[in-house]
Amino acid sequence: MNPERQRILGIFGLLVMVVGITAALNPDFLGAYNLGNILRWTALFGVLSLGAALVIMTGGIDLSLGSMAGLAGALLPWLLRVHGWPAWAAMMLLLAGCALLGLLHGVLVTRLRLAPFVVTLCGLLIYRGAARTITSEQVIGYGVEHEQLRLLATGSVFGIPAPLLLLVGVALLTHLFLARSVAGRWLLATGRNPAAARLCGVPTNSMITLAYVLCAMLAGLGGMLFSLDLNSVTPAQFGQSYELYAIAAAVLGGCSLRGGEGTVLGVLIGTAVIRVLYNATNLLGIPTQLEFAIIGGVILLGVTADELLRRLRQSRSAL
Amino acid sequence: MNPERQRILGIFGLLVMVVGITAALNPDFLGAYNLGNILRWTALFGVLSLGAALVIMTGGIDLSLGSMAGLAGALLPWLLRVHGWPAWAAMMLLLAGCALLGLLHGVLVTRLRLAPFVVTLCGLLIYRGAARTITSEQVIGYGVEHEQLRLLATGSVFGIPAPLLLLVGVALLTHLFLARSVAGRWLLATGRNPAAARLCGVPTNSMITLAYVLCAMLAGLGGMLFSLDLNSVTPAQFGQSYELYAIAAAVLGGCSLRGGEGTVLGVLIGTAVIRVLYNATNLLGIPTQLEFAIIGGVILLGVTADELLRRLRQSRSAL
């Protein structure tokens, strides 16, 4: 079996295990209401994780993602309610703005050869400051006029949460891009061996830049969805440390920080594992202070078991 | 000039610039009280940054550093006051415990080939949970009985803050280790090209493990010093996101996340830059919400200028 499939299967196994155990201990877990919630949260975080994964595939990292999501999420209600913009215009503007910031990251990383970690860490600080300054630290919600728009995040179609539909769309596009498009192939080649890719005539700089742009746009989209869902945005905190969750989901789902590896499906399952774990600790009534420890412990045990199983299989097949 | 020196000079230039501008705008900046504070904070964070740098030099990353510092910092007063341990025993025990956890990270990374990001992210979650659970979420301080011990962090010798003396000691040892010892050379070689190092007979696994152990011990030491300095530890929060500062300082100071690069001096200057920036934004009366943005912006401008200057010099010397 190819190693990509194996990785996906491994993390899927972990997901099934956590779901199975939680369902056995608490039947509420499989209730429609709870499943709907899990799917909605997975969808919201999944958008961010896909963005993080794209950058990781080029061998980079984007720490600014949480702040970027916070910026877009805080400016959307601000544009709508303080400045009375129409929803479509505000969303377009914010997506375009995020793309521009992503472009800047890409240019700094590729043209000036600055370390992605430094560039995007500065981004993390700057965008957080920007969100706080622009909104004067005011908590903003959507009020009642924008119930329609909020359905993007809170609505559902035939019982399927709307953000899940969005995620499926985004994920399909990303998958097609990576697996079928010329640019996607170039992006992965760039991540694995930039020098060789460049020799092959791959526009490596453009590919890396593209990844940062896409990641920033996905972060912006995710941030807007989050803020629509929560209906109340505190600029100083909204989206804080989401970059960690996103990167963790991507890495858990099979992206190597060395670049050139990763699948969309893996990243989605990785996101789901983290969301289900959060949900499970709550549903099993594990004290909040232990929650973190449980989540960390389960992930660690999961990847360890996966690795040990893989070795066992390999040593079997080798003999 | 060799590239290492150039890097150090570049970041040192940034430090001088920030210090110069701040001192020009606000003369209080160079007052003894303020300089003492900056040095103390730099020393406290510097211990963590050196730990982060060691792991980064092997091509890994340690995200658990902040939680590790939090755990040690929370358990020290807990052991002293709740369980009445003598100070030296408590500190030894905690350092040994940290070393053990570092060993575990190292073993998982080298033997099981798990991604350092995943292993230490799980560490981040688990140790935070552990600190909260063990102390039952109680905020804890040193009371009055341990004034002596607290001098380790708050005292000063001939006007030099005690933690600075500690940092100088740790930094000298680390520098000797990296520049003069066989193991230090092996550690850098492992980060540079693990496959080649292994074929040269370098015990690469042990070197990587050693880096995690040292990092964990430095994190533990740093955490204890922080908690002695602050005299109040909130288990859920203490040390949170310090790993980001530590890694940022290391990268800013010339460590590449690809491994095999970095100097002790660079890391210390990197730490100082970040601390001075925090201090400067306050002293110049920049509104809190802009603080982050300013710090991010200055770092970004600094590294960009450094890079551009380097290019200019290169193109000059080529002619």
Added chain:
Amino acid sequence: GDGSSSEITVGFVSNGVDPFWTIAGAGAAEGAREFSVKAISRFPNEGIADQQRIVEDLIAMGVKGIAISPIDPVNQRGFLDATAQRCALITQDSDAVGSKRICYVGMDNYSAGRMCGALVREALPQGGEVMIFIGRIEQENARRRRQGAIDEILGRSHDPDRFDPPGQALTAGPFTIIDTRTDGFDKARAKANVEDALARHAELDAVVGLFAYNVPACMEALRGAGKLGVIKVIGFDEAEECLAGIAAGTVVGTVVQNPFEYGRQSVRILAGLARGDRSVLPKDNILSVPARVIRKAEVDDFRKQVRAHLEAGR
């Protein structure tokens, strides 16, 4: 530093970043105008270390006085006393009893918590199952606020130092407090916590949100589950959605503090002290700025007042 060395500067330091503090900052700015001093408001974003650093920096800048909301009053005592040596130090929002602070401006979180608990009893005359949501419980004001609410709901005696660790159900009479869930200031977690509580406890009767953002989080989760208006929401602080909810009848009521006055009064006292006028000090060195309960009847007036305060801060 703007050069005029004769100008008196005072510092106003919060315990975190929150809209609550924005209003307090507005009050401080208003106070600065009123009593012709310069006020620097600082909001530490990263806990105790950050707060301590900010205070040190303010001292380095030569402020004449600092009003602080200590995060951990007990253990920060040494630090507060050291600060009091260098400038006039008063506490606001959260007191540090026994320290060398000159006076305290604020309310008693335990009593405010009890007011919140009273709203719960009022909403559920037959009793029922209640859950509490809060950002963090280790910090002094949060702990006392939660304890006040719990003690009032369970009809216990007045004891601000009592502490019920979370993670176990508390029952007394017709009331059961199932659990307290914390979210570490993550809004998404705040909402997910409520959703998970709904999934687990179908028979829940009321939810209490003790930090400002917990109330909108509760409302959104209930709306998503179609239970808004069925399960009672009791709030704390004046998040906009919370006030709108009270007006619409989906939130029972909320307990509000008066952060604007914290800011204004702190600056007034510090300005007086800097000018050597000790008459500004309140009796017993405690200036009580009481909390208020806002129900549907008071909500409109209150919203106007908040808006006015914010305008004043600009």
Added chain:
Amino acid sequence: MNGPALLNLRGVARSFGAVQALKPLDLEVHAGEVHAIVGENGAGKSTLLKLVAGVLRPDAGVISIHGQTQRFSGPKAARRAGIALLPQEVEVPENMTAADCIALGREKRGGWWRQRRAEVAEAQRVLALVHAQFAADTPVEQLSIGARQQLLLARALAEDAKLLVLDEPTSALSAREAEQLMLLVESLRARGAGILFISHRLPEVLRLADRVTVLRDGERVAEFARATCSAAGLVAAMVGRNLPAPQTRALAQHDTLLQVRGLRTAAHAAHSVDFDMKRGEIVALSGLVGSGRTEILRSVFGADMSRAGNVAINGVTIVPGSPLHSTRAGFAFVPEDRRADGIFDGFSVENNLGMSSVQSSAGAWWRSPARERQNAQRVAADAGIAATRLAVAAETLSGGNQQKVMLARWLTKSPTLLLLDEPTRGIDVAARAEIHALLLRLAAAGTSVLFASSEMEEVLHLADRVLVLHEGRLAGTLERADLNEERLLALATGAHAA
């Protein structure tokens, strides 16, 4: 030949910092011509080819194609102008299949999407042209260096380029594959392509080249037309003197040092290999590309985790998969892939040389920079690395000189067993003669040498005994007395079993 040349260089020069790698040079390649570039390691050959292929930009001078001046912004632009490059260092993105790699950067497109089938069909066509033994859907990760070289050659062919620029295309190929490559080059020339070609294997140069340019220190020192070209003349022009005649020596008569029993490698799990080696003996592993030589060397050394079987030195079993243990037992290993497994980029040459011996060069814990420098200077001199370049970053050395560094780093230790995988890959004729002499000296002093080589001459010259592999199976053993080219080839190709 009339009309403007296919490729025309006028005064093209390039330096790296203080090193002038290529002094202003004029050069022409005509359609239907093979123009060979020869010279010592570091002479500037690869630099020249990189300039032509748009990988580097010239500091001065003009490059024109068919009389039209070109300013390449990168390899892609050069390719558009009809130039295809096979680089010296065979690096490929390893996360794809052979077909993907061939199509990379020049995908068959329908709009934005790749057309997989067309890509695979094309890959199969060009892989057949180079007689590759692997399928188009093989993951690149699993290909040996030789196979990767074939892959990149196939890639270059797929371009249908006017000008092929080949930097040591046969350095990792064994005799048969090299022969196939030469046939291919001849047929391309017949079809009117121009070919710029670097090789350190003089017979290939003599056979293929219509014209030969000899570079020394970045300068042209001689140019030969086909008719006037001879091996002796080339060598004299390259190194400025005649080479000494190769030494011969007596066969080693010693006790058994190494015992290999039932060795099974992951790539060829069906066959196991047994052999012994005496102290001071030189044994060659011979075979075609992919026959399993590398795998055996790595397994004996313990570079790869997975191995079945037993390796013992002086009767003591070596822990499998532990280079640490092997090196302590006196093993030394020069791997095949110098980029991935050998050179520490960014470290100085001196540090690279000291890497395998930091510990032994000074007490147990602390290094002694002075001793390290002395050692580095000594072994650099032994291996023919210029002492002036000890402080530069290792990756800026020419390919051949990097190869010397990998070998030289073991000389401080006088190993008991020296394992070499393609030891002289990319090394110039003069340096190769010196290295051969060095190996013979080591053997005479008691070091046993086990090496894999694709170069027939090297095997014939050095080996006391040759183990011939065919598809992972030990097809036969030839003692020095029975050794000749025909027998070797017959065993390697599986034509008969010995």
